[in-house]
Amino acid sequence: MRxxxxxxxxxxVKDIKAWIRSNRHKAEAEFMGTLRSKLVGHYNYYxxxxxxKGITSYLRAxxxxxxxxxxxxxQKISFTEEKFAKFMTRNPFPKPHITVNxxxxxxxxxx
Numbered sequence: 001m002r003x004x005x006x007x008x009x010x011x012x013v014k015d016i017k018a019w020i021r022s023n024r025h026k027a028e029a030e031f032m033g034t035l036r037s038k039l040v041g042h043y044n045y046y047x048x049x050x051x052x053k054g055i056t057s058y059l060r061a062x063x064x065x066x067x068x069x070x071x072x073x074x075q076k077i078s079f080t081e082e083k084f085a086k087f088m089t090r091n092p093f094p095k096p097h098i099t100v101n102x103x104x105x106x107x108x109x110x111x
Contacts, residue, residue, distance in 0.1 A: 002102070004046050004054035012042065013061045017069075020062075024069045032091040035066070040094050047099040055096040063093070 016038065023031055039062065046055050070087075071079035079087075 001050040002048050003051050004058075009054065009058065012058065013065075016062055017065050020065050020069045024073055028087075028091065035062070036091075036094055043094065043096055044099050047097060049098060049100065049102040052096060052098060059093060059096050063088075 019038070020035070023034070039059065042058060043055055046058070067079065067081075067084050070084075071077055073079075
């Protein structure tokens with residue numbers, strides 16, 4: 001079974017936290033567009049056989065961080081769970097998926 005190293009997972013969550021924190025002021029479309037491409041890149045790199053749990057955990061961590069840091073754009077708590085649910089319907093995250101199956105049989109044809 002393959003899974004993301006705990007050390008690399010924490011480092012990636014720390015990196016995305018810093019990015020979200022420094023870019024939370026951007027417009028919703030620009031912010032979410034860049035975040036979606038970052039998530040797809042993470043899925044492509046870490047989406048190997050047996051690692052669906054790791055990339056799903058990463059998605060949950062990113063959702064928590066988006067709620068936390070987008071809520072800190074003003075002095076009051078204005079980004080409630082209900083508003084976050086509406087935000088997520090307008091801007092859905094890409095679903096985690098396995099991109100590389102390490103157990104698939106390789107063809108040995110040489111041209």
